[in-house]
Amino acid sequence: MNLLGIHHLSALTANAQNNVDFYTKILGMRMVKKTVNQDDPSVYHLFYGDEVGNPGTELTFFEIPNAGQNHDGNRSISTTSLRVPNDEALRYWEKRLNEHDVENEGIVEQFGRNVIPLKDFENQRLILVSDENNEGVPGGTPWEKSEAEPNYGIIGLGPIHLTIPELESTEAILTKVMGFRRKGEYKHHSTGQEVIVFETGEGGTGAELHIHVRTDLPQERLGRGGVHHVAFRVKDEETIREYLEQLNEIGMGNSGFVDRFYFRSVYFREPNGILFELATDGPGFATDEDVDHLGETLALPPFLEDRREMIERTLKPINY
Template identity: 40%
Template sequence: MSIATSGLHHVTAIAGDPQRNADFYLRTLGLRLVKTTVNFDDPGTYHLYYGDEAGRPGSLMTFFPWKGAPSGRHGTGQATTTALSVPEASIGWWKQHLAAQGVEVGQVHNRDGEDALTFQDPDGLGLALVAHPQGDPRAPWDDGIVPAEHGIRGLHSVTLSVTDETATAAMFDGLGLSFAAQDGNRFRFTAGEGGPGAFVDVLVTPDVPQGLVAAGAVHHVAWRAPDEATQATWREELLGSGVDVTSILDRQYFRSIYFREPGGTLLEIATDEPGFTADEPLLELGRALKLPPWLEPKRDEIDRMLPKLNLPAENNPGATA
């Protein structure tokens, strides 16, 4: 194909209780809630977006939180670990910080020169904090609860679990991802110039059962497209190669197409624009419930269905009450 992604756009997962989810990602991990909206296909539940100050592509983790949702199962056919990028000197700080917050953490391990710390969020979602030896030039959310010098810089990588890597690797080639390294049954691919935010690892686990997407599991992984024209061309190329792709969908803050890679993981290509300041000022991001125009007539009904969220003051610096 003629088009190549520059890296990850976001990762979307399923969660349980929305307040517990917000407390963990805002207060424990120190991210910013950059958009409070709803699942456009099921407006009775939130769609919460966490990221850096402006919710830039590559910094985003998003969640559909259903209180009381059954637990998922990690396995093949899904993304099983989402890794976030932190400074190399901060891994020790994070190990102590997470332990102090009651989070069970593993030992720091090193793979291909990168130190990594693995743990789970309150719903069991597999997470890792990874320090790239060449650093990460992206700026953290510097008004958050976590000190900026230790702050998360954005997504580092995702790990997809598959029974066989061959067909998945072939599709990645069509997305502009390049094979970078192999470590046993783990294959690393990179987008663009590589580095944090541009990695995907494919873990071959033929004896592991199929995963189940529910609370604590990734719903889909999104890759970046710079604009709608590029996305439309990419869609036509995917269709031409026999991939079953959705129509282009309006997600208000980006446009999306969805398809599955051969191993089973749902993938998305999302545009960089228009971004999260399209409908509220930078300092007030995430503060108010935002709905697309077609759901505005049902605002009162939707608002009654959604539980209220308590956000830390740091989420909206300078915003008046």
């Protein structure tokens, strides 16, 4: 597979309003789509991104109002990175996070880059990573109306961290099936344990997986503050159907072709049980909304439009 990088990442929240407040007002991301979980339209699916929600910039959340707290552990997507333009931007963010009483570890080094590990209001594990020396997949463009300084704004998803008990089988899928290549290793700044780095496409911060191999952890119990799945970029629908054929040929169980309206997808679990998605770069979020008004009203894919009245009655309004 010739994947283009990270497409999006989907996590869980128990409170949509607090989630919007944190990611738009503190982190300054744009809500590019307010929609529902297509598999359960009674709950929100919120998309944050750059100015238009370009592929590779999308951090999304399913709202599960009664979700218990995530119990961190193995077989998990354990940390989500968000890219900022440079080291100067990190210094701005360190000050801003402290001003808003956001738990963070300050600026540390990770794989030759400066980063800030932090947590959101539900202990979602995040990292702000500097693109100072990035030579791979380019970032997006921060929203000019952001509540954070646009020149220092978040420009996309960075390296995604996986924690697994066994590397060999996952590495085989990444390298022999998905086209990733092993890039290097580093010692984690807090655990001191080795982290193995894989990259795809043009490489760089927008196309890496960082693998933590831990045999000393229980399996994660997913809840609020946890991550549901990570998606990787595929050029178009024709290409994703080719990839689907490849998955079927090797006997990799999968969802089959899924039309998410804003992109086309296929889902499968890698050998350690982590849910992967392949998603097309288009059609994009301006398909059903004007670019200047993305995320302002509830957007529904056509197959849910006839249920709009019932869906809107079920959802609690979000103010922003």
